[in-house]
Amino acid sequence: MTKKVPPKTINWGIIGLGNIAHKFATDLLTVDGTKLYAVASRNQDKAEAFASKYGAVKAFDSYDALAKDPNIDAVYIATPHALHKENTLLCLKHGIAVLCEKPFAMNANEVEDMIAVAKENNTLLMEALWTYFLPHYKHVLKLLEQKTYGKLLKLEADFGFYRDFDNSHRLFNKSLGGGSLLDIGIYPIFAALSTLGIPENISATANYFDNGADASCNMVFEYQNSVKAFLRSSLVEDTPTEAIFYCEKGIIKINSMFHAPATVTLTKNDGAIETLDFGYNSIGYNYETIHFTELIHQGKTESDVMTFEFSRLLIKTLDQVRSLINLQY
Template structure:
């Protein structure tokens, strides 16, 4: 952005108007110097209703119309996983900065195409994994580095809930990337990658619905340091949805739900203290602020959610998919 553009509110567009988009749009209302310029859905009526609820200036019944709008600076992509690459490339090729919901795409090849296009077009692109930007998670990341706890020995992270199978729902539709791994298993894997890095070895096993989408997945990541990460996702069972880090001299637990604004409990010297992080919004506020700052500074890549991190994350998802023989 040039100097005159820096003083103007950033104009956002939203592509795909499902459940996550409603939370994002709600939090956008709390971000300074930011406006919801346009929203797009496959039907005009849904776009109109969403625009009225969240004070968007324009509503479109096609994604092409949104990216051709000269007033839109950045687009949040909240469409099904299988459409992320196509929608991202559409935006990038029209010069729109892109914040694309996780998982970035269906596989590493698609992610690489998106990153290469963004670099060639010199346009900002970032994977929207909001947990990374939440204050409680940033606090946990810093505390994990505290030498007083000694060596990190084990991570246990899970995310699971029971949902009655519905073949019409995006959550269960394999052709859209539905199933437990890409939708929610990404969070335990993210917890491992952001704290322990890339593992030396992975074990994984899964169960499946009749339509071929994975209903649950259990993973073990093993590291050169000797540490292990026990990870799990499930659409057929309620799980604690916590992340527990066991050290030589202590324990740190990100309480339920660890991927959302939550509390962090630390046990050290036989005492447990809990730090609570209150939020006035759903929590997408922090991710949006980070992206806006990058856009105003003319950056084309996040210094936190880097391309390398997104590459590593999708690579781990691909490796697990191969182990459980899940093909889309």
Template sequence: MTQESPLKKIKWGIIGLGRIANQFATDLLTIKDAELYAVASRNQEKADDFAKEYSATKAYDSYEALANDPNIDAVYIATPHTLHKENALLCLENGIAVLGEKPFAMDAEEVEEMITKAKEKNVLLMEALWTYFLPHYQFVLKVLENKTYGNLLKVEADFGFQRLYDTNTRLFDKNLGGGSLLDIGIYPIFATLSTLGLPKNIEASATFFENGADSSCNMTFNYDHDVKAHLKSSLLEVLPTEAIFYCEKGIIKINTMFHMPTTVSILIDGKEEIKDFGYNTIGYNYETIHFNQLIRDGKTESDIMTFEFSRKLIKLLDDVRDIIKLEY
């Protein structure tokens, strides 16, 4: 009996070492055939501390140094939104597969530039919208696709929390793409795009902080047959942060913090059935395992988070921005 050969261990790098990078690194440690090989910050001490905490071999004080390390298979880009394109192009140019945090870039033009470079270099590129890969979300997509409860008639999705306004933090810094739409509004929009597709038209309104970053955004996506999606993002108030799909014969509700590991409720005739997916990680491991397999298979594009889906997602963000007159 021949012994199966071990899977190639994927050596990861991380560019940008903030909160999400910590969560990504935590879950990377749970993946047997992957390792955190290198990290990069513009501050050597921060890079050293991060590397020590997550057992990375290398700690660089520049993104360029990491991108020039020939041992790296894949890079997770977790820098502020405005740097996503620049950092992705740097890694793609060096032949390193790129998993780039959402939003993929600042607008459709930047996203197209990244995709063009990935194709030119024949290197894997994917937007890191982790929700798409979570088992509870894949379950909901399958139920809706199979029309288990009939046609989908309406979507309601929101994401909101309250933080002290502070322009020294990335979340509120308009120069870094801060504000509710790109940071958290992308999730309700994703929930609609992944279930209903592109709308016929969009209605949107927003409120703004004094520096011009959007503090909240209300959106209605209109589809054929009077199907609608009501979406909201806010940095001014705590919202349920649920995604609710109203079908002809029942309601599917992804419970609070719908974008991350959570439960799903099926509501039929006033009765509720709660489905628990037994999560034991933060949830970043699912997209990472998918990405690792794409590398092993020699793929240059995901069959789940496709280039076309990323194009549509950034187009919707651009369309909403045009309506609410939000410019960066």
């Protein structure tokens, strides 16, 4: 009897060691067959502290040094939006699989460059839009696809929270892609595109901080048969941060922090209400990491879930909204 050889452990690197990198690293430790091998920051002390906290083997003070390490199989890019393209190309050219945090890049042209280089180097690349892989969201997609509650008639999705303005923080810094649209508006837009597809028409309005970054954005996506998606993002107020799908036979509501592990409430037209708890015991980044790791083992160069085509659609839609609200970086 031939003994089954376990899959090779995937050595991960992380570039950019801010808040989201800590969340990713926390969940990476729970994924079988993976190891946090190296981390990189432009500050050596920060890199060493991060490496010590999560058990990484190496800590680098430059992204280039990490990319040149031959032992790294995959890299998670968690730098500010404006650096995504540069950091992704660096890793792809060294043959390292790249999971790049959303938004993929600053605009559609940058995304096309990234996809082209991934193909040239025959190397796996995927946008890390974690919501697509969360069990509650996959369940809602299935309910909508199977028309369990009839046709989808309207969508309302929002994402908003209040933060004191700080131009030095990447969230508000326009040169880094700061503002509500790219950072959190992408989630309501994702909800619309992943359930309703490409809209026939988009209208949008925005309010701005003094530095020109968008403080909030309101969008309406119009589809055939008068179906509409009402979407909102804001950095100046706390909003419910829910996604509500109004269907012919009832309402599917992803409760607060819909983009992250959440519960789902189902309300039928006859008044019956059921709330589904998906028993999450992680932050939620492990699900996209498991998918990405499987793609590596399968020798794939593109995800069959978060496809290049969907990433293109997402960034082109963001570009269209930016054009409508006259937001330029």
